Amino acid sequence: MQLIVGLVSGVIFGLGLSISGMLNPVKVSAFLDLxxxxxxxxxxxxxxxxxxxxxxxxVLKKRTKPFFAERFSLPQSKVIDRPLLGGAALFGIGWALGGLCPGPAIASLAYLSGDALMFFIPMLVGLYSARFIFSKI
Amino acid sequence: MIDIDNFTPLTALVGGGLIGLAAAILYAFNGRVLGASGITASALEGVVHPAAGEGLSWRVAFLVGVIIGPAVYMLMTGALPQSDYIAQDGRLVIAGLIVGLGTGLGSGCTSGHGICGLARFSKRSLAAVITFMATGFITTFVINHLVGL
Incomplete structure (x- = not known):
């Protein structure tokens, strides 16, 4: 069941991104260009x-657990630390340079274009590399 | 100046509402936060280290769903959503790398911090959103108005 929920949520997310204009780097850039x-x-x-x-x-506040899982999994950290702020700062720079954030970068694979891959694959490399830097800052 | 010709508040609101609905469904049923970068990173971890692959299947299903999303849009409207790139080649690669690194370090992106984190009034997410919006605005100002890239 968790798999079906994942798929349904993903399709709605991808459709929402499509309708919203977030898949268009020119539009994202126009939003960032105050x-x-x-x-x-x-x-x-x-x-x-x-x-x-x-x-x-x-609506969900009264529930003690989700419908198809044992517990609600929420981030435990409460501190505003260097990885959070440094990472977010970097993300904003990359978002402005490319006009894509992670959700749209995934959805853009639907275009089967070289451009989509030229953003997505380096993004995977960055995501994977982050852990090795995380402990050092 | 606001660019009225390209201003699309209605589709933005409807699309945003669907994004919120997708996040609500994932949380209500699977108890998980909808963060595109986090789900991708965990799926990647599960593929590289299969032993740590608990929860891999719903994540892969989610990612496949996200790619199906624009195809559903095409069935409804006859075309994929408009997508014009602002970057090519080296700049596109560097942007992707920085986005991956930044969201990995910062534990989230526009969806995880921007939609889910803010909706549960997380101070960490608020700090992250203010920070990436600020560097996004500044970087765009620099490229468009100072150096003209």
Whole structure:
């Protein structure tokens, strides 16, 4: 059942990304370009996502465990540390340089294009390498 | 100046709502946070070290689903969503590498911190979102208005 939930959630996520415009690096870049011809659309993507997810969290608040798993798995760390801030800072730079964040980078594989792979494969290398740097900063 | 011609608040809101719904479903049923970078990293870990591969199957199913998403969009509208790249070759590769490294170190991206983390009022996620938005705005300002890349 967890597998089916994963697939359904993934398809809805990929469809949402498609409708929202997040798969278009030019649009992402126009959102990040406050000093240019600014396109604020993507703020509405986050707004829409937050509204639905906050409501869902309120509804789920009374549940002690998820429907198909033993427990809710949430991140345990509460500290704002160097890896968090340094990593987020790097991510913002890469997002602005390429116009893609991880979700859209995965969905873009649907285009079967060389460009999609030229972002996705280095992203995997970066994700995998992160652990070796994590303990050193 | 706001670019009114390209402003698409309605599709952005609907698409964002679906992203939130996907996150709610994954949390309600599997008890998992929908973070694209985290799910990818854990799936990669499971493939490289099969012994640590607990929870690999739902993650792979999720990732396959994300790739099916644009195909469903094509069935509904007749075309894949518009996608025009701002980077090619070396810049695209470097951007991908930095995004992977940054989200790996920062334990999340636009979905994990931006949608899920903020929805449960996580201070770490708020700090991450403010930081990556800030460096995203600054980097775009530098490339578009200072050096003209």
């Amino acid at each position: 000093a240019g011809a600014w396109d604020p659309s993507l703020a509405f993507v986050m707004g829409g996502g937050l509204i639905v997810n906050i409501l869902a969290m309120l």
